[in-house]
Amino acid sequence: MTGVLLLVAGVAALTAHSWINATRWLRRPADGPVRAAETVAVLLPLRDEAARVTPCLRALLAQRGVPDLRIVVLDDGSADGTADVVRAVAGADPRVTLLTGVAPPPGWLGKPHACHQLATRADPAATVLAFVDADVVLTPYAVAAAVAELRAARVTLLSPYPRIVVATAADRLVQPLLQWLWLTFLPLRAMERSPRPSLAAAGGQFLVADRAGYDAAGGHAAVRARVLEDIELARAVKRSGGRIALADGSRLAACRMYDDWPQLRDGYTKSLWATFGHPGAAAAVLSLLLLLYAAPPLIALVALLAGAPAVAALASLGYLLGAAGRVVSARATGGRWWPDALGHPVSVVVLGWLTLRSYHLRKRRRLSWRGRPVS
Structure with a gap:
């Protein structure tokens, strides 16, 4: 009974x-008309994104x-006609520059190099x-609002986390864990104030950086071999002495990260080992x-079947x-909470399985993403 009570107290505290x-x-940038009176470069890396760009x-x-506003697009070795789609959509818009990327040299992973x-x-x-991924769709004032929040917060790097679009059962089980984990375990106020690199989080789908501070930190060259380049950049x-902040970007951006279960499974598998580091941790x-x-x-x-209703009631309280x-996490970040929250125990089990799979495939040197090895 005492052990169950301690367990419930721990869940309640979290x-x-x-x-x-x-x-x-949690910062909440304005989603209405905002003006950012400075030059902003939006940077869009693409690799085989013809279907979603x-x-x-x-x-x-x-x-x-x-x-x-300047928009710079990099075609990172796509084989599906991504560059042609970009040209068709952008037309002759002078704000858009399309670059042809080169393969990453030794010691670089694909995303940081792009x-x-x-x-x-x-x-x-x-x-x-402003770094934006191809699976992100911004609202009309999203860039201006994010820049305004970057300046108001007086930080070097702002991560306005998009609303994650869920469509399948697998999405609903796994994707909400992203926001839930950092809202539950990361002290946001301390993260902003503390210079400790270990207190850091960021989402690479939509990142806004002060350029001088980004350069002072070494930019993506400083994280060239990191799978979680967004967190490592933070x-x-x-x-380098800069500050970072997370924000609820659910009113600024929406993101459908994966189209199906194999993509979701492989996407998490490639990076979960880097999230935890040592297998013991x-x-x-x-x-x-x-x-x-x-x-x-x-x-x-088990307690109910064993005729211990008090223990069963206490454990049920822990579950609830x-x-x-x-x-709390879903409502704070624009996510879906009913009935998905009731499946939270299953979500945690699936996360555990994906993590084991990540370490297993890394040990066998079989991790890859978009046709490139991940090590």
């Missing part, structure tokens, strides 16, 4: 922390509130760099997550408190 983060410390690029061309090429080729007059900014974190969030419904069922954390 859910309370999520609520405090969501209601007090059109909505993204059209949204960039429709941006308002940034009178001096972003590095874009940053080095962006107009020198641009004081802000850490590099902190090491991964085992410890996953054991804690499973104990806190997957065990309570099982304990409740865990689901409440998912509700």
Whole structure:
């Protein structure tokens, strides 16, 4: 009984922390008419994105509130006609520059190298760099609002996390864990104030950076071999003396990261090992997550069958408190909470399996993404 009580208390504390983060410390950029009176370069890396780049690029061309907007697109060795789609959508718009990328040299991974090429080729007059992925669709004032929040927060790097679009059961099980994890376990206020690189988070789908601070941190060259280049860039900014911030970007951007289960499975598999680092750390974190969030419904069922209704009721409370954390996260970031939050224990189990798969395939040197090895 005491062990179950401690478990419930732990879940309650973490859910309370999520609520405090969501209601007090999570930044929320304005989603209405905003003006950013500086030169902004929007940087779009593409590799085999012919099927999804059109909505993204059209949204960039429709941006308002940034009178001096430059859009730089890099075709990173696509084999599906991505560059042709870009030319068809952009037409003769003078704001758009299409670059042809070169293969990453030894020691570089594909995404950091693509972003590095874009940053080095962006107009020198641009004081802000906004990195956008092809699966992101921005609202009309998204860039202006993100730049305004970057300046208002006085940070070097702002990560306005998009609303994650979910369409399949797998999406609904796994994708909401992204926001849930950092709202639950990361103290947002301390992250902004502390110079410690370990207190860092960022989402590469939509990143806005002060150019001078980005260059001082070494840019993407500083994270050239990192799978999680977005988080590592945030850490590099902190090491150089800059500051970072997370924001709810659900009113600024929407992102459908993966089209189906194989893509989602492989997308998480390629990077989860880098999230946890040493396998021992991964085992410890996953054991804690499973104990806190997957065990309570099982304990409740076993206790009920064993004729211990008090223990069953307490364990059920732990389960509901865990689901409440998912509700808090979803409501704070524009996500879907009903009935998805009730499946939170299953979500945590799936995360554990994906993490094991990630370490297994890395050990066998079989991790790859978009036709390139990941090491």
